[in-house]
Amino acid sequence: MRQIRVGDVTIDVAIERDGPWRKPEEFFPMFDRATFDRHLPSMEPEVYDTATGKMVMTYQTFVVRTPKHTILVDTCTGEDKGHPAPFDFPGKERWRNELFALGVSFESVDYVFCTHLHIDHTGWNTTLRDGRWVPTFPNAKYVFHKGEYAVWEEQHKKGANPPGTVFRDNCLPIVEAGQALLVDDDYALDDTITLTPTPGHSPCHCCVNIHSKGQRAVVTGDMMHHAIQCREPDWSVKPDWDPKQSAVSRRRFLSSVADTDTLMLPIHFAAPTAGLVTSDGADRFNYRFKRD
Numbered sequence: 001m002r003q004i005r006v007g008d009v010t011i012d013v014a015i016e017r018d019g020p021w022r023k024p025e026e027f028f029p030m031f032d033r034a035t036f037d038r039h040l041p042s043m044e045p046e047v048y049d050t051a052t053g054k055m056v057m058t059y060q061t062f063v064v065r066t067p068k069h070t071i072l073v074d075t076c077t078g079e080d081k082g083h084p085a086p087f088d089f090p091g092k093e094r095w096r097n098e099l100f101a102l103g104v105s106f107e108s109v110d111y112v113f114c115t116h117l118h119i120d121h122t123g124w125n126t127t128l129r130d131g132r133w134v135p136t137f138p139n140a141k142y143v144f145h146k147g148e149y150a151v152w153e154e155q156h157k158k159g160a161n162p163p164g165t166v167f168r169d170n171c172l173p174i175v176e177a178g179q180a181l182l183v184d185d186d187y188a189l190d191d192t193i194t195l196t197p198t199p200g201h202s203p204c205h206c207c208v209n210i211h212s213k214g215q216r217a218v219v220t221g222d223m224m225h226h227a228i229q230c231r232e233p234d235w236s237v238k239p240d241w242d243p244k245q246s247a248v249s250r251r252r253f254l255s256s257v258a259d260t261d262t263l264m265l266p267i268h269f270a271a272p273t274a275g276l277v278t279s280d281g282a283d284r285f286n287y288r289f290k291r292d
């Protein structure tokens with residue numbers, strides 16, 4: 001994604017991996033081939049690789065620079081985590097190199113927002129140093145939703161996996177280091193950065209709004225993973241915590257931004273990533289990349 005400007009704010013990405021990734025039939029329990037094929041011509045060509053039959057998906061962090069703060073939203077899968085496949089993909093240094101190429105050092109990050117506390121959104125929260133997981137960004141506050149953290153804490157105590165090591169290695173060390181801000185739905189960092197609750201994919205998933213000079217963009221986390229979910233908003237994904245609630249949140253959110261100039265920044269959408277939502281009748285939406 002090329003740099004986006006929203007009023008006084010700039011938004012860039014640091015990518016961990018991109019390219020063809022998952023077959024839709026393995027990811028959407030409601031998948032129907034005829035329906036998918038019917039929608040394919042109405043979706044942007046970058047979102048699906050016809051040669052492999054895989055959706056093209058990216059793992060990336062949004063780097064948001066306001067006049068006051070350097071903010072990262074979601075931190076991919078991270079390094080040295082020992083994750084199982086498919087999250088053990090090699091070449092994690094790409095992310096670090098892209099971040100540094102933007103002129104962002106670990107020390108210069110003021111805030112890290114996690115839309116939710118999953119394996120691929122919290123990875124670079126911590127790095128391994130002398131056998132211990134320590135905050136990667138020594139001067140940052142990390143914003144976690146209080147309710148989400150509480151559910152994962154409870155699940156972790158019961159030995160559930162997920163969240164398993166994701167809670168233990170990516171979240172708990174941040175709280176123990178005193179760098180976490182455990183917040184509610186209505187949290188606002190300032191006039192520029194606020195949250196919109198979109199629960200379902202995880203217990204308290206939130207989108208992160210960026211407002212400046214009358215313009216708005218939203219990092220939508222995993223509220224949707226792929227453009228097919230604009231065509232079929234009820235198609236929740238296999239890893240959803242509550243698939244019904246996820247669909248309700250998605251429909252509500254897409255309705256609220258459709259046919260407006262609110263720029264969407266979905267974490268897993270392939271480049272050019274940022275785009276606008278338009279309505280298509282009462283039930284469906286289209287996703288159009290911003291290409292200028």
Ligand SMILES: [Zn+2]
Pocket residue numbers: 118120121222267268
């Ligand atoms: Zn994700």
